[in-house]
Structures are given as C-alpha cells and as structure tokens.
Amino acid sequence: MTTVRAAVFELLRARGVTTVFGNPGSTELPFLRDFPDDFRYVLGLQEAVAVGMADGHAQATGTTALVNLHTAPGVGNAMGAVVNAAANHTPMVITAGQQVRAMMTMEALLTNVDATTLPRPAVKWAYEPPRPQDVPAALARAFHLAETAPRGPVFLSLPMDDFDVELDEAEAAAARHAAGRRVTDETAAAGPAVAALAARLAAARNPVLVTGGSVDAEGAWDAAVALAERRGMPVWASPIEGRVGFPEDHRLYRGVLPPALAPLAATLQGHDLVLVVGAPVFRYYPYVPGPVLPEGTGLALLTSDPGEAARAPVGDALVAGLRPTLERLTELLDKSEAPGDGPGTGAEPAEQAGAEPDTEPMSARTALAAVASAAPPETLWVNESPSNLQIFREFVRIDRPGSFLTTAGGGLGFGLAAAVGAQLGRPERPVVALVGDGSAQYAITALWTAAAYRAPVTFVIPANGEYAILKWFGRFENTPGVPGLDLPGLDLCALARGYGVTAHRATDAAHLAELVAAATAATDGPVLIEAPITTVPPSL
Template identity: 85%
Template sequence: MTTVRAAARELLRSRGVTTVFGNPGSTELPFLQDFPADFRYVLGLQEAVVVGMADGYAQATGTTALVNLHTAPGVGNAMGAIVTAAANHTPMVVTAGQQVRAMMTMEALLTNADATALPRPAVKWAYEPPRAQDVPAALARAFHIAETAPRGPVFLSLPMDDWDVELDEAAERAARHAAVRRVHDLTAADRPCVEALARRLEAAVNPVLVTGGSVDAEGAWSAAVALAERRQLPVWASPVEGRVGFPENHPLYQGVLPPAIGPLARTLAGHDLVLVVGAPVFRYYPYVPGPLLAEGCELVLLTSDPGEAARAPVGDALVAGLRPTLELLAELVDKRGDAVPARPARCAVEVPEADGEPMSAAIALAAVASAAPEDTVWVNESPSNLQLFRDHVRVDRPDSFLMTTGGGLGFGLAAAVGAQLGRPERPVVALIGDGSAQYAITALWTAAAYRVPVTFVVPANREYAILKWFGRFENTPGVPGLDLPGLDLCSLARGYGVPAHRATDPAHLAELVGAATAGAEGPVLIEAPVTTVPPTL
C-alpha cells in the first residue's frame, strides 16, 4: 500500500510539477517531510512574496505553479498576491496546511476555521477534502480547474494528519486514475460564428484590432499578427494589460489605449468596427465620463473568459480559445491591400546624454533600454513610469513582458524572481519603483539565496509619484503619506545578500545594466535616482 503523501507526489510528478513555492509552518511539515531529491523547494520569507514568485514562474513557463502556505495566517498574508494572480489569469494551485482532523471541531490553535471561505472570491475554487483518501483526487481537480479558461488560482486546505494515511487498493487505483487524467478546453469557436465575424471584418470600412495580454498567454501572438497583416488592421494595445499581445515595433502597431472611458472612445473614433482579442472591455481607471464608443462604431470581443464576455458594457462577444479562433479567422478573411512593410531590424540604441542630476525618468529608461539584451524578459512595477517605459522599450516577441493587472503593488519584485527561475536561459530585467519594492522586499533574499540572476533596476523618486498624479487629477490636495524619504535601496539589497550599485548618470546606468545582464551568476540591484514625469491620459 502507499500513503496519501506518496500518491500526491506521484500525481505532481505526472504533471511535471516538481517546484514548490512556500513558507513552511508546523501544519505544512508533514507534507514536506523527506522532501524528494527530484523536487525543488523555493523558500520565500513572506507569503505574499511566495505567491508573487509563483505567479511570475507560472506566467514565464506557461505551466501551473504549486504554492504551499501556512494555514489561515499564511493565507491571510498572501491574499493580496492571490487577488493579483486572479486578475492576471495565472494558473496556480495554492495549498495550505490545516490542523489535525481530531482537533478541527474544537478549533484548536492553527485551525483554519472556515478554510474555503478565507480565500474567496479571489480563487476559482476552494476545497477541503472530506477524507484523507480524497487528497489526490482533490489535487487533480485543482489543477484541472486552474488550467481551464478562465485560468486562475485555486485553493486546497489539507489537514496535516492526512499525509501519513495509507490508501487501500481501491483508493490507490483511484489516485492513479486521477494522476493521468487531462482536460483540454481551448477549442476554436463554432465555424459559422467565425464566418460571421469574418464577414463583419470584410464589410467594415475602417476596422481596428485591440489586443490584450491573453493573446500572449494563450500562444496566439503569431495568429494575431497574421490576422492584422492579412486585413491591414491598425493595432492598439488594450490598457492595463499584464502582457504584450502584439509586436510593438510592427508598422501596424499604434500604441497603448488610454484607460479612461472618454479618452479611449475618442482614440478609437473613426473606426466602424473594433475587434478586441484577449482583453476585457476595458480596464478603465480613473473615471473620465463619455460614450463607451463613438457614434457609428461597433465592437466585438473574442475572449476565453466567459466572465469578461458577460460583463463587457458594450458590443458582442465570442467565447472561445484565442489561438485556434484567430487562426481560423485569418484563413477566412480576404486579403486586403498591399503587403505590410517588414518590421525594422533592431539596431543599437545610443546611451542618452544626461539631462540633470538626478536624471529624468525618461533618460534613465532610455539608458536601461540601450543596454538590455534583445531577448530580455521585462517585469515592470514602476507605475508612474509605465508610460515612459512603453515608449522606450518596444517588446517585439512573445513571453517578454510581465506586469500586474490587479491594481495593487508587490507583484514585480517577487514575480521577477519566479520568472527567472522559470526561464533561466533568458535575462530578466525588473523595473521596480522604490515604493513598490517595499511590498515584496524579502524577495531579494530568495534571489540571493538561490543565486537567481535578476537585474533589478529601481528608478527612485522618493515618493508615491503615481498617487500624487491621481491627487492632482482627482483634485484631492493635502493627502498625507505620499513621500518616502530615507529609503536606501542599496543598503536594503546588500542586507539581503544582493550586490547593489547607485547609478550616477545615464552612461553609468547603462554600464551597470550591461554588466549585470551579461552572464551574471546572481542578482544585482541598481538604484537610479530620477525626477518624476507625471503620466497623461
């Protein structure tokens, strides 16, 4: 006979899930005991960082990440990061230990009293198996739910005395069946529906394509490019997307749409059909009233998320897998006009001249862009500088940009570590605001302890600059707590074991980035003092 622990580990091996992100407590020790040599445990010093690292890892690898947290307090610490993972559509199985079954009714210390309620509504499914024998099947179900559209985190509460329970022959056979089952759901839309959409595209006088992060996450990048080129569609990026869904150096690429109702509608004015692919309609913020679409403009949404389709405030929707549907759509539409000009070849970007001390954020970002390798994976959590980043860093290949879509902070520093663990063959450069960095600062310890070669670049403006911009926009003067004097990112990094440098000018910054990304054997943090450039709508 075999134990629940052994059956669960075989299930994880069958799915290729041998990396566990965690922060252990006493209720997790039975799961972790005699940890197998073919598994990897990635320790984070705080639970939100653990989930953030798993988020970056899952997105970078295209697989489902496994997280192990400490009963109710650990789940509570992680909730902000779980909310972010849900917004990012990140497939993730979050497990947490639970008190032994004999003491759950009396709610002994470390009992998660209402385990399945705590992580809701951020998770797709929350469950505590009624018997120890049900743990393998519950784990299998958790992976299936996390991986089917819309992808996202799920939660399992697992009592600590379940792991040593021995399975009888029937239960062991059921566990083997659970380990080999697979669920596939990303199918093309019904052909008549796609044919109807093709006719609408062909009939439109001035159609436009808007792409979102799910285009990248679902492997539909090439299909989106093929459709745009076949119909010569101008392409906008949907606002506040965590991934890039279209090459930003392509002649058809127009830029990023503003995230407010009125400005977005004005930007798309003149188009009679808007095809949105792999994004909600839309992530609006702040509130700027106006029509959702200009007069005479229609919208169609293609998404794999039924919730996004249902809550869209305007237009029709088609719920289906993005890649097969776009591939079929590109086959069905007639070719329009002449061939699209080829994308320009990459050329060396010169290091900009200094424009003052401290340098402006625009100059700093240009310097970073000039020195980073072509195949860089970019992680961004510098909200006040995001607009400038998209101006200077043109992502031209899939799987190369990660940002949170959840609206909170704490994703970037941790996600960059996870992304590098998942894609060790590619350099990872993380642009993290000095305020944002504090939400996940302990991720630096993990980067150092596991020698994860992330290049952290901190454009430090000593304030919550994005909040000051919102304060001006919303006419809310006199708000306290928006300045961050006294932060010393280099000292903090060194305290966690990460080598750190402070850039003095653009040339020095480019030199530091170039050295850090050239085959580094571990993480490096570069602080670049900058002046603030407010974003615009």
C-alpha cells in the same frame, strides 16, 4: 501500502510540477517531510512573495505553479498577491495546511475556521477534501480547473494529519487514475459563429484590432499578427494589461489605449468596428465620464473568459480559445490592403533626448533610455514602476512573445517577486525588473530568495523618493493634502546588501547603462541598481 503523501508527489511528478513555492509553518511540515530529491522548494520569506514568485514562474514557463501556504494567517498574508494572480489569469494551485481533523471542531490554534471562504472571491475554486483519501483526486481537480479557461488560481485546504494516511488498493488505483487524467480546452468557436465574424470584419470600412495579455498567455501572438496583416487592421494594446499581445515594432501597431472612458473612445474615433481579442472591454482607471465607443462604432469580443464576455458593456462576444479561432478567422478573410490612417508607432524605440542635463538625479526618460539601450534583445522584462510605465513603453518595444510581465490587478508587490520566479523558470533568458522604490517595499524579501537561489535577476530601481503615481492621481482627482505619499530615507542599496544582493547606485546615464550591461551578462546571482530620478507625471 501507498500513503496520501506518496500519491500526491506521484501526481505532481506526472504533471511535471516539481517546483513548490512556499513559506512553511507547522501545519505544512507533514506535507514537506522527507522532501523528495527530484523536487525543488523555493522559499519566500513572506507568503505574498511566494505567490508572486509562483505567478512569475507560471507566466514565464506557461505551466501551472504550485504554492504551499501556512493555514489561515498565511493565506491572509498572501491575498493581495492572489488577487493579482487572478487578474493575470495565472494558472496556480494554492494549498494551505489545516489543523488536524480531530481538533478542527474545537477550533484549536491554527484552525482555518472557514477555509474555503477565506480566499474567495480571488480564486476560481476553494475546497477542503472531506476525507484524507480524497486529497489526490481533489489536487488533480484543482490542476484541471486552474488550467482551463479562464485560467487562474484555485485553493485547497489540507489537514495536516491527512498525509500519513495509507490508501488501500482501490484508493491507490483511484489516485493513479487521477494523476493520469488530462483536460484540454483549446477549442475554436463554432464554424457559423466564426464565419459571421469574418463576414462582419470583411464588410467593415475601417476595422481596428485591440489585443490583450491573454493573446500572449494562450500562445496566440502569431495568429493575432496574421489576422491583422490579412485584414490590414491597425492594432492597439488594451489598457492595463499584464502582458503584451502584439509586436510593438510592427508597422500596424499604434500604441496602448488610454485607460479611461472618454479618451479611449476618442482614440477609436473613425473606426466602424473594434475587434477586441484576449482582453476585457475595457479595464479602466481613473474614471473619466464618456461613452465606451464613438457613436456609430460596433464592437466584437473574442475571449476565453466567460466572465469577460458577460460583463462587457457593449458589443457581441464569442467565448472560445483564441489561437484556433483567430487562425480560422484569418483563413476565412480575403487579404486587404494596409490601412491609410497614418503610420505605425512601432517601428523604432524612441531616442534618448540629448538636451537633458546628465545630472543626478536623472530624469526618468534619461534613465529608462539608458536601461533600454543596455539590456540584451532577448530580455524578459518585468515592470512595476507605475509612474514610469508610459516612458518605459516608449523606449522598450516588446517584439517577441513571453517578454513582458506586469500585473493587471493593481496591487503592489508583484515586480520583485515575479522577476525571481520568472528567472527560475526561464534561466536561459536575462530578466530585468524595473520596480519603483515604493513598489519594491511590498516584496522586498524577494531579494533574499534571489540571492539564496543565485537567480541572476537585474533589479533596476528608478527611485524618486515618493509614491509618484499617487501624487499624480491626487492632482487628477483634485484631492490635495493627502498624507503618506513621500518616502524619505530609503537606502535601496543597503537593503539589497542586507539580503545578500550585490548593489550599485548609478550616478548618471552612462554609468547606469554600464551597470545594466554588466549585470545582464552575469550569471552568478542577482544585482540591484538604484537609479535616482526626477518625477515625470504620466498622462492619459
């Protein structure tokens, strides 16, 4: 006879999901018992780290991640990371153990009292199967929902006594059918709708393309480039995106739009049509009052997320798969000349300013220039240094798909964990994680996983001893005297060594570049490099 456990692992094998991220508790032990040799269990020492690693792994590999959490407390610990995964449109199936069915009614210890409500609204779907025999079908449904647009995390609560239940012949056959099903949703928009958009683009005097992270996630990078080149459109990156949707060294690339109403609208001045692809309209923070668009400017949105389409404050929206729709749109357009509104900003990364003194602490510009110069061209970058992100984008120009990850969710704790997951998923690529000293504390235990699994991630910590981005917001929002924004006494190297990670403290730019070059060339485990820096406030 086939047990529920056996059926579950067969379903996972059929889908190619043989890595499980988690932090086990007593309610998860029945699922993990006699763990199969062909599966890999990646242990995070805290649930948010497990979800963050799964997020990075799913985005780096283009597959759906599986996370196993510990009933209600574990889900609670993980919720910040789940919110980030939802904002990132990361396909992820989150399972959590539940008390045995016989004791759920009396709410025995570790009962998840309202299991399907707890993770909402950060998940697309939350479910607890009514019978053990329904677990395989529920898990199959979870994968289908996670992988169809808009992609994102889903949640299953699984009572711990379900896994040893035996399936009869009909139930086992149903489980096999569930394992074999596939759902495909890469559909182009209807022909008339694409033709109407093509006509609108052709008629526009000076259209502009704005790309978001979903362009990269949906494999539409080349299609976006082809459309921009066919129509000769300048290209801006949508603000606060978790991925890069257009090559930043391309002649048509202009930069990243400011994440506030008034300056964003001012940046788009002079364009009569804005085509937004794979991004919301728009992701703002902070609040700077102003119009969404300049007077007389129209907007069209192409997105696979019906929610993004519905909540856009202006413009018409087309809900469809990005790649096939962009390809068809390009076919319908006649080739246009390149725009005459100025040169692109993406030809070359910025040069390091030679006039800055080479002292400790370094300026953020000096430090990031050194890191950028030493990292290999094929680097997969993970960034969670909010106050230095603008400077990073000056020195590091992403020129290929799948090469940059940050979080669109706004919650800290993504960077260290996601970098470990990304490296485990793409071991052939060097992974460099730039993570602020404050941000690092939210997922510091990810260092242990990196060391335990010998993941050769290069962690670079630009350490300014404060929550610099919050100090900038404090000045911007005129809120002086806020406590808790300084971080004295952190010893990042000591913390890293305590978790088994080799650590160095860079003394100057040349030393930092030398350390990064050596770390990215190594394959025998992670390295953390602390780089003391001064603070440079960002700007809108």
